[in-house]
Amino acid sequence: MMLLFPDSGSEVSLLAIDNQHISLKLKAxxxxxxxxxxxxxxxxxxxxxxxxxxxxxxxxxxxxxxEHFHSAIDGFQAVLHQCPHDxxxxxxxxxxxxxxxxxxxxxxxxxxxxxxIHLFCSALTLRPRGHIDHPLSIxxxxxxxxxxxxxxxxxxxxxxxxxxxxxxxPLCVEGSYLHQVVFDTSGIPYVIxxxxxxxxxxxxxxxxxxxxxxxxxxxxxxxxxxSLNKLAEDLYARFExxxxxVHFYEAVHLSCEALAVCRAxxxxxxxxxxxxxxxxxHRFNHHGDPSDLYERIVLDTHLEALDSRSSSSSQRGITAxxxxxxxxxxxxxxxxxxxxxxxxxxxxxxxxxxxxxxGDSGSGKSSVINAIAxxxxxxxxxxxxxxxxAYQRYRVEISGQTYVLFDTAGLNExxxxxxxxxxxxxxxxxxxxxxxxxxSDGIGLLVYCVRSTRARRALIRNYNIFYxxxxxxxxxxxxxxxxxxxxxxxxxxxxxNGKEFKSRGMxxxxxACVTTLRKHSGISDVFTRRIEESSEVLRNLVVNNCSDxxxxxxxxxxxxxxxxxxxxxxGNSEKSLPSTxxxxxxxxxxxxxxxxxxxxxxxxxxxxxxxxxxxxxxxxAPDSSSSNTEKRLEGDLLIYYARADELSAARQKFNxxxxxxxxxxxxxxxxxxxxxxxxxxxxxxxxHIMYDGAGRLFxxxxxxxxxxxxxxxxxxxxxxxxxxxxxxxxxxxxKVRGKQKRLARRNRP
Numbered sequence: 001m002m003l004l005f006p007d008s009g010s011e012v013s014l015l016a017i018d019n020q021h022i023s024l025k026l027k028a029x030x031x032x033x034x035x036x037x038x039x040x041x042x043x044x045x046x047x048x049x050x051x052x053x054x055x056x057x058x059x060x061x062x063x064x065x066x067e068h069f070h071s072a073i074d075g076f077q078a079v080l081h082q083c084p085h086d087x088x089x090x091x092x093x094x095x096x097x098x099x100x101x102x103x104x105x106x107x108x109x110x111x112x113x114x115x116x117i118h119l120f121c122s123a124l125t126l127r128p129r130g131h132i133d134h135p136l137s138i139x140x141x142x143x144x145x146x147x148x149x150x151x152x153x154x155x156x157x158x159x160x161x162x163x164x165x166x167x168x169x170p171l172c173v174e175g176s177y178l179h180q181v182v183f184d185t186s187g188i189p190y191v192i193x194x195x196x197x198x199x200x201x202x203x204x205x206x207x208x209x210x211x212x213x214x215x216x217x218x219x220x221x222x223x224x225x226x227s228l229n230k231l232a233e234d235l236y237a238r239f240e241x242x243x244x245x246v247h248f249y250e251a252v253h254l255s256c257e258a259l260a261v262c263r264a265x266x267x268x269x270x271x272x273x274x275x276x277x278x279x280x281x282h283r284f285n286h287h288g289d290p291s292d293l294y295e296r297i298v299l300d301t302h303l304e305a306l307d308s309r310s311s312s313s314s315q316r317g318i319t320a321x322x323x324x325x326x327x328x329x330x331x332x333x334x335x336x337x338x339x340x341x342x343x344x345x346x347x348x349x350x351x352x353x354x355x356x357x358x359g360d361s362g363s364g365k366s367s368v369i370n371a372i373a374x375x376x377x378x379x380x381x382x383x384x385x386x387x388x389x390a391y392q393r394y395r396v397e398i399s400g401q402t403y404v405l406f407d408t409a410g411l412n413e414x415x416x417x418x419x420x421x422x423x424x425x426x427x428x429x430x431x432x433x434x435x436x437x438x439x440s441d442g443i444g445l446l447v448y449c450v451r452s453t454r455a456r457r458a459l460i461r462n463y464n465i466f467y468x469x470x471x472x473x474x475x476x477x478x479x480x481x482x483x484x485x486x487x488x489x490x491x492x493x494x495x496x497n498g499k500e501f502k503s504r505g506m507x508x509x510x511x512a513c514v515t516t517l518r519k520h521s522g523i524s525d526v527f528t529r530r531i532e533e534s535s536e537v538l539r540n541l542v543v544n545n546c547s548d549x550x551x552x553x554x555x556x557x558x559x560x561x562x563x564x565x566x567x568x569x570x571g572n573s574e575k576s577l578p579s580t581x582x583x584x585x586x587x588x589x590x591x592x593x594x595x596x597x598x599x600x601x602x603x604x605x606x607x608x609x610x611x612x613x614x615x616x617x618x619x620x621a622p623d624s625s626s627s628n629t630e631k632r633l634e635g636d637l638l639i640y641y642a643r644a645d646e647l648s649a650a651r652q653k654f655n656x657x658x659x660x661x662x663x664x665x666x667x668x669x670x671x672x673x674x675x676x677x678x679x680x681x682x683x684x685x686x687x688h689i690m691y692d693g694a695g696r697l698f699x700x701x702x703x704x705x706x707x708x709x710x711x712x713x714x715x716x717x718x719x720x721x722x723x724x725x726x727x728x729x730x731x732x733x734x735k736v737r738g739k740q741k742r743l744a745r746r747n748r749p
Contacts, residue, residue, distance in 0.1 A: 046089065049079045050096070057100055060107075069109050072100045091126040091133065094119045095140055102144055113148050120144055135168050135178055142187050149194070159205070162191050162212045169215060188216050192223045196230050202238035210234055228258035246543045249399040353401065353546055354435055354442065358408045358466045359449030364482035367516030368449055369394055369405045371535045372542060376518070378407050391431050398539050403444075403546070406431065408466075428563060432470075432556050442693070444546040446477040448508070452484055452493060461566075463506045468730040469562035473667040474549045474695030476509040478541055485515035485530055507726045512541045549695030555665050566730070578606065578613040579728040582635035584657050586621040587643065587673075610721035614728075621653060622660040636729040638666050644674035644684055654689040667727045668697050671720060675701040676712065678719060698727045 053075025060068035076097040083090040098119035104110030124137040142161050149157040165188055171178060182188060195213040198206070210231040217224040232254040239248040357365050366378035377394045392407045408431065435443055446466055450459065467477050479501065484490040490513040501508065514534035517527060607616045617633050638661050640654060658668065670689065672681040681701040690697060700723055702716045703709060 046079055046082050049075060049082070050093075053079060053096070053100075057103070061103065064107055064109075066109055069100070069104050069107075073097070073104070076100050091123040091137070094123040094126070095137070098123070098140070098144070102147065105147070113144065113151075117141070117144050117148065135171055138164050138168050139181065139187070146187055146190050150190075158191070158194060159209055159212075161187070162195070162209060162216070165191060166212050166215050189223075192216055192227065196223065196226055198230075200230075200233040200237050202234060202241045207231070207234045207238065225258045225261040228254045228261070232258065244540075244544055245546070246399050246540060249401050249543070253400040352395070352404045353444040353548075354404050354406065355445045355447060355542060355546065356406045356408060356435075356443060356466065356471070357447045357449060358462060360451070360462065363449040363451045364480075364516045365407050365449045367518075368447070368480055368482065368514075368538060369396075369407055370518075371514065371516050371531075372396055372398075372405065372538045374535055374539075391427060391434070393434065398543055401543070403542060406434075425564070429560065432559060436551050436553075436556060442549045442551040443471055443475050444548060445542060446471055446475055447542075448477060448479045450479060450481050452481050452487075452497075459501070460504050460506060464730045465563055465566055469566050470559050471549075472555070472559070472665050473727055473729060474665070476545045476547055476696055477507075478510045478512070478545055479506075479508045480538065480541070481511065481513045482516050484513050485517050485527060487513075490514065490530065490534075505725075510541055510545050512537045514538060547696050548693055550664070550693035552664065554662070558665050578615050579636035579731055580615045580617065580634070581637050581639060581724070581728075582633055582661050583616065583618050583639045583641075584621055585618070585639075585641035587641065609724060612725060614724070619661070622656045632661055635661060635666055636731060637724060637727055638663055638668045639671065639724070640668060641671045641673060642684075642689065644672050647688055650688045651691060655691065658694065663694070667729065668694075669720070669723050669727055670697055670699045671702055672699065673702050674704045676703055677701060698723050 053072050056068050056071030056075055059065070060072055076093065080090070080093040080097055083093045087093075098116040101110060101112055101116040101119070105113045105116065120137065120141045124134075124141055127134045127137045142164050145157045145161045145164075148154065149161070165182070168178075168182065192213055195209060201207075210227070214224075214227045214231055217227045232251040235247040235251040235254070238244065239251065357368060359365050366380040369378040370376050370380065373394065373396045377396075378392060394405045394407065396403050396405055448463060448466070463477075467473055471477075481493060481497075484493055487493055493513045494511055498511065512534075514537060515527070515530050516534065517523075517531055519528060519531055523531075607614055617635070619633070638657070640657055642650060642654065654670070657663070670681070670685050672684050675681050675684065678700050681699045685697055685699040700716065700719050702720070703712045
């Protein structure tokens, strides 16, 4: 038998294995060795002692007598003493002694299985990768670890066995003797079955173990579908714990693959838990794709039919018909065929998700796109003026989801920059139309690229144009700091400089400190690692922060006007005009208090909150059954109060307010009453009022009034004030200057 080692390309002989034992047995050649040859005499002594010990082992195997067991142990121990550490046959001697001890453990003659494991480990150390007997030593160790795990249930043994089996998979060429030994013995099936029997666990250790076990289940393996589904269970549990969408999308992908494997065999399909059904339902609730709901209904109907058929058969004592025999029972009608868009071969999401990447020319936008794509998609340049004169769109797939990355033109450069004002305006219109494409989900994320060494003068203006004017603060915004390849600690840059963004009124959902250098021959290992780490950080940044905001014609008109006004104002409108707040708190009737947790000197139309002046309108909760065609106030921020204990029709009530006051183009803060922290409020909003296309909802809390905890109430008040300052749209001075003057005159004391 010949085995090809992939790493060396050399052919080595793999000797046959006698009986059931995996290790290569040391056996003397039955021929006379010249006594004058001292070295030959020594080898003959080892061989003869091995023969004697093996005879004792064989007798013990047949008779199960204790004296034969001790004879074998003593004999193999004596052989080991004759094989010092540098002896060619020491590994075989270690394995023979370990096999004897393991046999005694199996027959309950000896219980020192830890010693057997130690001996097998020592033999493996003497047979490193590339050694002819390296695979056999690995299988020896796997066998004894499985045996100990079956008695102690120590997960450390179980994990080590899985790792060891995976390490020799590349050597198991299908049809080879090693492949037969590895897959036809009980070792790998034991590992797979034990792993699949473990409960769902979102920990890194459990997910990693299930990935390893999945490698032990190649295509067409009888346990592959179930192993796929168990990994999907862990990933979905991890998503529910941490909210990382990477895990959610991978869980969907794995569940779909498991279902595709099982659809040819209903018996396998019936044992799959409802992970795919759960993930499809979750995805429908968040994204509103009807094909997800249809697929879930079809899947649940089919599984219920299988359960019903199985239950009916067991109750009536019906068995499967013999080969060629007709069954007297007609199977249930099959479910209707899936529509084309619900096919399992579709992508994880049917619509593309748009990511807008912006920043000064030369800030590394195109390089960031290439790092996310992990290939050279966008043209890059080291020129200070950049090289992108109009937006470009690049399609990238991450974890089964398709994203479209928009490398934007310098829309705020005006005639003094590389893009003339007229051309910038044309580019803006084209970009807005593209983001409204029916192929996409609108806008999912803003990515602001900033070079670490670049001057800060244009930072706030770019931020306001894209985040407030174009995206209406309806999508998350993240910042990517580039050019950090020479920093001792790239993330340390944010610790030292991140506060500067907040001091300028720029708030970000998340950040990434990266290098966007390209790999090339001759680059140092340090830079190579940083390039790879940066790519992974950027991809996770996109997946973890992307949301859904559906845009329409009203958004197009408002955004276009807002950008034009903001550019014309020269950036002077940042804090010069009061913003308009529209507050809906149906549980309060006091006329002197604006809303719970909002304090200040109240005048008609104006109030001071947290040191800033706002124009305030308190409105009643709109009736969801009334017409929305009546003229409504236009605000820069909507604040909606909800009670944590009032779940009935919570989503419908919020939707009525959201629709009536144009929440699709105005940021919204949801304040949940009766909770103790912001994280709990966020989870409540996600579960009870969030719906597809609503965009980002800011959320915070206010404690129950009867608690009397002043410190918690003060914390809630501060957090709400910070959110109001953070979430309000930037007013255009050109648009509202006259209106403000009229209001100011009206409210003059």
